[in-house]
Amino acid sequence: MPVREMKIDDLPQVLQIQKALAFQDWNERQFIAEITANYALCVVYVAAALHTPILGYAIFHLMGPDSELLSIATNDSHQRAGIGTALLNAGIAHLDFENGDKIFLEVREGNTKARRFYEKHGFEPYAERKKYYADGENAILYVKAT
Numbered sequence: 001m002p003v004r005e006m007k008i009d010d011l012p013q014v015l016q017i018q019k020a021l022a023f024q025d026w027n028e029r030q031f032i033a034e035i036t037a038n039y040a041l042c043v044v045y046v047a048a049a050l051h052t053p054i055l056g057y058a059i060f061h062l063m064g065p066d067s068e069l070l071s072i073a074t075n076d077s078h079q080r081a082g083i084g085t086a087l088l089n090a091g092i093a094h095l096d097f098e099n100g101d102k103i104f105l106e107v108r109e110g111n112t113k114a115r116r117f118y119e120k121h122g123f124e125p126y127a128e129r130k131k132y133y134a135d136g137e138n139a140i141l142y143v144k145a146t
């Protein structure tokens, strides 16, 4: 299985993926806080044969019946090849869902790629937060129930 838990040593590659995609702006300290938090699950997708083997990452908050997907990203040059799906499925498997448990997320209204990805995986929009982001873009809130 190419998905494993994120380590602090992975952060240079993780930060590089984030920077190239320019979809969020977490610093190293914020990633370390997630890696070390006992309520968070941070995973990376690793292609061992490559020189820079980390091709994607995802961060979940595990909060009993209501968990949250905080962030998911696939390296720009490896998108649409199943990496995001592998990361999402690994997180969901780890959540050990019981019937009725939910996973929530929020996404920029204009982030079509991510919205199609979430919808393909059974997430449904349930609310909109007007001007939620600093640049004034709306957020769409999604939920997936088991």
Ligand SMILES: CC(C)(COP(=O)(O)OP(=O)(O)OC[C@H]1O[C@@H](n2cnc3c(N)ncnc32)[C@H](O)[C@@H]1OP(=O)(O)O)[C@@H](O)C(=O)NCCC(=O)NCCS
Residues within 6 Å of the ligand: 021, 023, 070, 071, 072, 073, 074, 075, 078, 079, 080, 081, 082, 083, 084, 085, 086, 107, 111, 112, 113, 114, 116, 117, 118, 120
């Ligand atoms: C969203 C994201 C993680 C998906 O990762 P991925 O590795 O490409 O996903 P997968 O290959 O597993 O899944 C592909 C599915 O995602 C959706 N998708 C991915 N790229 C797409 C595109 N360019 N246009 C439309 N849908 C797209 C489709 O549903 C696609 O299924 P299909 O190929 O059968 O149509 C990736 O696009 C990404 O990193 N985006 C930038 C970061 C981001 O916005 N993250 C989410 C906000 S936190």
